[in-house]
Amino acid sequence: DAMVIQNPRYQVTQFGKPVTLSCSQTLNHNVMYWYQQKSSQAPKLLFHYYDKDFNNEADTPDNFQSRRPNTSFCFLDIRSPGLGDAAMYLCATSNPLGGGDEQFFGPGTRLTVL
Amino acid sequence: DAKTTQPPSMDCAEGRAANLPCNHSTISGNEYVYWYRQIHSQGPQYIIHGLKNNETNEMASLIITEDRKSSTLILPHATLRDTAVYYCIVRVHSSNTGKLIFGQGTTLQVKP
Numbered sequence: 001d002a003m004v005i006q007n008p009r010y011q012v013t014q015f016g017k018p019v020t021l022s023c024s025q026t027l028n029h030n031v032m033y034w035y036q037q038k039s040s041q042a043p044k045l046l047f048h049y050y051d052k053d054f055n056n057e058a059d060t061p062d063n064f065q066s067r068r069p070n071t072s073f074c075f076l077d078i079r080s081p082g083l084g085d086a087a088m089y090l091c092a093t094s095n096p097l098g099g100g101d102e103q104f105f106g107p108g109t110r111l112t113v114l
Numbered sequence: 115d116a117k118t119t120q121p122p123s124m125d126c127a128e129g130r131a132a133n134l135p136c137n138h139s140t141i142s143g144n145e146y147v148y149w150y151r152q153i154h155s156q157g158p159q160y161i162i163h164g165l166k167n168n169e170t171n172e173m174a175s176l177i178i179t180e181d182r183k184s185s186t187l188i189l190p191h192a193t194l195r196d197t198a199v200y201y202c203i204v205r206v207h208s209s210n211t212g213k214l215i216f217g218q219g220t221t222l223q224v225k226p
Contacts, residue, residue, distance in 0.1 A: 004157075033213070042201065042216035043158065057213075090157050101207050102148075103214060105157030 004106035012112045021076040021109045023091030032074040035090040086113045118202045120220045128226050132189040136202030139183040146207045149187045151198040192224045
């Protein structure tokens, strides 16, 4: 089945140690998103790629970066994780050019910062 | 994008219809109403969307009032697996990207 895959599902890192979360998709969608969801809160968009065009949300900290080497993969890099960055990180895709506007989410990666 | 207001929580008996309300009194003419849900420890899942006409798919029905200031998501025969947080989101249906601004949603608890 076509899907959005996130690895790993659980990631533990140390305070200040860079960490990379990965997302891949078999849907061939041209838009990929990264959301952050802290405990008991709603998901919040960090940034998205429309094809290779990167779009950062105004309030996303500089500590968060992203890379999209090809259509299928997108990475979230946290350069110096703080305790406040512990959260679920959700990747999503959409295919507006295909007429569909809904977003398809992966299962998320839960990040713990020690 | 217009803001939405939803009750924080609701209960529903298994097998009965679950009716989840959403207020969006500042909705603009080109904004659609979208519903997503998030089952515990999973990513959000798209349910349905609509502009002004009522919509139905295999998951749910969406009833939008004539003035478009409110809507109701209906799960016709709720099961225990429908227990989730349900998000009502208003946004422009765009051929470009469309970010989702999630509110706090309604936590639906389906009880046996």
